Amino acid sequence: MKRKYEDDGGTLTSHHTRKTLKDGLSESRVEHVDNRITVNSWWTGAAKDGQEPLSYNHMMLLAQSIRIHYLDPENENAGIRAETALEDRTPVVAIQVLAELLSTQNDDGTWGSNDSTEETTRYAVLALLELASLPYAATLKTEIQNAISKGHEALSMRKSEDPTGQQSRSLSDVHPNAIDEHLHAEGQRAQAKQTAKIDGFINYFSSLDHIRSIPQFRVKASVLEASLYRPFLKAARGNIFPPTASKDRDKYLDYIPIMWLLAGAHYNVFVPPEYLLDMMILSMWIFLTDEYMESKIVKLSSAELRMFRQHVEELYTTDLKADTSQEPSRSSSQVDSTTMSTSPLLHEAKSVFTTFANHVITYPRVTPASATDLLDLRFETKNYLLHHLDQLSDNARLTSQQPQSPPTKRIKFLTPRTTFQTWLHTTAAGHISGPFAWAFFTCCMSSSLRRPSTSTPSSSHHQGKCRDCFSTPRQKLISHTMNAHYGAFCRLYNDYGSVRRDAEEGNLNSINFPEFFPAPSSSLPAASSSSTSSASAASPSRSENKDGDDDGNDDDEKKAKHLLLEAAKWERESALRSAALLYRELEDTEEKEEGKRLADRIMVYVGAGEQFSDMYLTRDVTNSVK
Numbered sequence: 001m002k003r004k005y006e007d008d009g010g011t012l013t014s015h016h017t018r019k020t021l022k023d024g025l026s027e028s029r030v031e032h033v034d035n036r037i038t039v040n041s042w043w044t045g046a047a048k049d050g051q052e053p054l055s056y057n058h059m060m061l062l063a064q065s066i067r068i069h070y071l072d073p074e075n076e077n078a079g080i081r082a083e084t085a086l087e088d089r090t091p092v093v094a095i096q097v098l099a100e101l102l103s104t105q106n107d108d109g110t111w112g113s114n115d116s117t118e119e120t121t122r123y124a125v126l127a128l129l130e131l132a133s134l135p136y137a138a139t140l141k142t143e144i145q146n147a148i149s150k151g152h153e154a155l156s157m158r159k160s161e162d163p164t165g166q167q168s169r170s171l172s173d174v175h176p177n178a179i180d181e182h183l184h185a186e187g188q189r190a191q192a193k194q195t196a197k198i199d200g201f202i203n204y205f206s207s208l209d210h211i212r213s214i215p216q217f218r219v220k221a222s223v224l225e226a227s228l229y230r231p232f233l234k235a236a237r238g239n240i241f242p243p244t245a246s247k248d249r250d251k252y253l254d255y256i257p258i259m260w261l262l263a264g265a266h267y268n269v270f271v272p273p274e275y276l277l278d279m280m281i282l283s284m285w286i287f288l289t290d291e292y293m294e295s296k297i298v299k300l301s302s303a304e305l306r307m308f309r310q311h312v313e314e315l316y317t318t319d320l321k322a323d324t325s326q327e328p329s330r331s332s333s334q335v336d337s338t339t340m341s342t343s344p345l346l347h348e349a350k351s352v353f354t355t356f357a358n359h360v361i362t363y364p365r366v367t368p369a370s371a372t373d374l375l376d377l378r379f380e381t382k383n384y385l386l387h388h389l390d391q392l393s394d395n396a397r398l399t400s401q402q403p404q405s406p407p408t409k410r411i412k413f414l415t416p417r418t419t420f421q422t423w424l425h426t427t428a429a430g431h432i433s434g435p436f437a438w439a440f441f442t443c444c445m446s447s448s449l450r451r452p453s454t455s456t457p458s459s460s461h462h463q464g465k466c467r468d469c470f471s472t473p474r475q476k477l478i479s480h481t482m483n484a485h486y487g488a489f490c491r492l493y494n495d496y497g498s499v500r501r502d503a504e505e506g507n508l509n510s511i512n513f514p515e516f517f518p519a520p521s522s523s524l525p526a527a528s529s530s531s532t533s534s535a536s537a538a539s540p541s542r543s544e545n546k547d548g549d550d551d552g553n554d555d556d557e558k559k560a561k562h563l564l565l566e567a568a569k570w571e572r573e574s575a576l577r578s579a580a581l582l583y584r585e586l587e588d589t590e591e592k593e594e595g596k597r598l599a600d601r602i603m604v605y606v607g608a609g610e611q612f613s614d615m616y617l618t619r620d621v622t623n624s625v626k
Contacts, residue, residue: 039066042093045272045448049597056111056123059097063130066094070134091136092228092273098131098140099221100270102147109150118158125151139198139224143217198227201258210614211262218265226257232277233257233284240355241288242348244295255621256283263607269600278365278444279608286433289356293388294505297349298395304346309389311350315357316382353385360440369443370450370468380439387430390417391508394427399506410503410557413512420513424488428510432494434487438479441605442469449598469598475585482578482606485571490609492568496561497616510567511560518559572613579606 041047042062048054069090101124105111112120125148131137132144201223205211211219233253237243260276260283300308360366360381366374397415416423429435450467470476495502495510502509510516582602586595615621 039093043089044274056120060123060127063127067130095225109154121151214265222261222265226261229257252287252621256280259611260608262611263604267603271604312385365444365447368447368466370446370466372468373443373446377439377443380435384436387427390427391431394508398508412517420515428491429487432491438483445469478582485575489568489571493613493616497620516560
């Protein structure tokens with residue numbers, strides 16, 4: 001059914017504004033432009049990964065097709081109807097185009113370089129006008145209006161400087177007030193529909209120290225775009241894991257998209273929505289695995305836990321040949337989950353993680369990856385689940401030491417299997433998914449960025465046919481080192497934010513290790529002078545005052561949390577140093593554009609871990625399972 005504006009005045013203003021701006025544009029430039037930019041091509045990244053840079057003309061035409069489709073979904077002139085799965089993708093793409101336009105406007109109100117500012121500015125303003133009426137753009141109404149007004153002033157200035165008076169003809173008829181009427185008429189109802197939830201997230205994240213370096217409009221755009229990914233995550237929520245009775249109602253589904261989008265905003269890099277959604281689904285799997293392990297697997301008997309561990313080992317047995325041309329067999333992933341079951345819960349657990357194994361290895365952006373990267377993913381996925389079982393075992397031994405439940409004081413772990421530092425880089429980092437998530441990421445990058453030069457659309461989806469994500473042994477070693485530190489700092493920040501919940505649920509936390517129980521005579525060490533800007537900005541005193549974890553705790557626990565944060569900063573600094581070296585390695589290759597795109601995606605990957613870590617200093621978003 002065709003959607004209508006609130007009143008005809010807004011429609012006429014909009015039409016007049018567009019016509020006026022188009023007066024000075026070459027008809028050939030408007031009419032004859034390649035059709036490579038569509039909602040789907042923007043979604044996958046193909047639109048911006050082409051040989052030619054994406055022009056504002058392209059963005060204007062995409063914005064126009066999105067607007068036409070919104071007003072009249074049956075209108076085939078929009079160029080959207082023939083594409084698939086676009087009802088949910090189109091709003092995401094619209095917000096990304098808006099953010100791109102707002103972030104690339106020059107200080108003088110123009111867009112583009114000096115030799116093309118008038119034409120590109122016209123296209124950019126037209127694109128903003130096309131998108132301004134969309135209901136999901138209402139949160140950015142002020143920013144859109146300001147950008148259009150600045151563009152109008154810049155073009156008016158060009159007209160006054162033109163002695164012939166021919167440039168920007170009729171533009172004087174377009175006044176910022178008319179633009180405001182257009183925005184008001186077409187966006188008034190949509191503005192009212194913006195939820196308090198989105199505004200609450202904007203206010204919360206804008207208040208955080210490590211977010212303040214990001215322009216406010218990027219924070220708003222990130223939170224707004226994040227809300228549009230939630231339906232994708234909610235639809236995929238039940239594909240593997242059964243619903244839980246948690247009182248928190250999967251609150252992490254709101255936070256996961258925000259973390260990934262703020263990472264891109266922080267580094268000011270574009271990554272396609274398809275990549276972002278892949279990483280968000282991965283993040284959701286990690287939260288759900290942790291939740292299922294701590295709520296269900298923990299209830300298995302000792303004998304059942306041994307059988308479940310054996311099931312995991314068998315599930316990931318691989319018969320990959322040394323010859324990388326051989327595709328990995330999936331026969332081992334089709335283990336009959338009913339064998340050796342001794343209880344309904346064990347039967348369910350085997351079924352759940354057989355499904356998990358199949359979902360991971362058959363994920364659309366995973367299957368085309370190189371055989372080497374696929375092998376690593378299978379290995380790290382198995383270890384990921386085994387590390388969870390090791391964590392449960394540690395939790396049980398810690399709980400057996402507690403004289404009361406929940407404890408009122410921090411418990412010293414008396415039976416660690418190894419030292420804290422060894423545990424951190426094995427069980428702890430593995431339990432929080434450091435190696436598993438990185439292996440999944442490298443497979444996605446292998447299939448999307450490292451396709452064989454001779455590949456065709458029909459062959460690009462064959463399993464194991466793409467090149468390795470990292471081309472040389474040196475790159476692989478640097479990435480491995482970076483991720484080892486990355487997994488460690490993510491776990492340490494997570495532990496910092498979940499001290500209270502871990503104590504209540506009987507989970508082993510870093511501060512339970514003997515290394516965090518110094519001799520009574522020791523004093524609080526001075527804070528390290530070297531730290532990343534975002535890490536140092538999130539000081540212990542700020543986070544402790546906000547999260548309240550230290551209320552009623554003794555000084556010993558405060559010292560332990562201080563030591564924990566210092567260790568986290570060290571691991572974070574080490575990860576970022578390795579990441580910077582990896583970026584240089586990737587960009588200084590024969591395939592510079594491909595390497596740059598991979599470096600950008602790694603930057604966002606690492607940045608998302610930083611965003612989660614900094615948030616954990618003030619807020620724990622994990623579901624409570626006990």
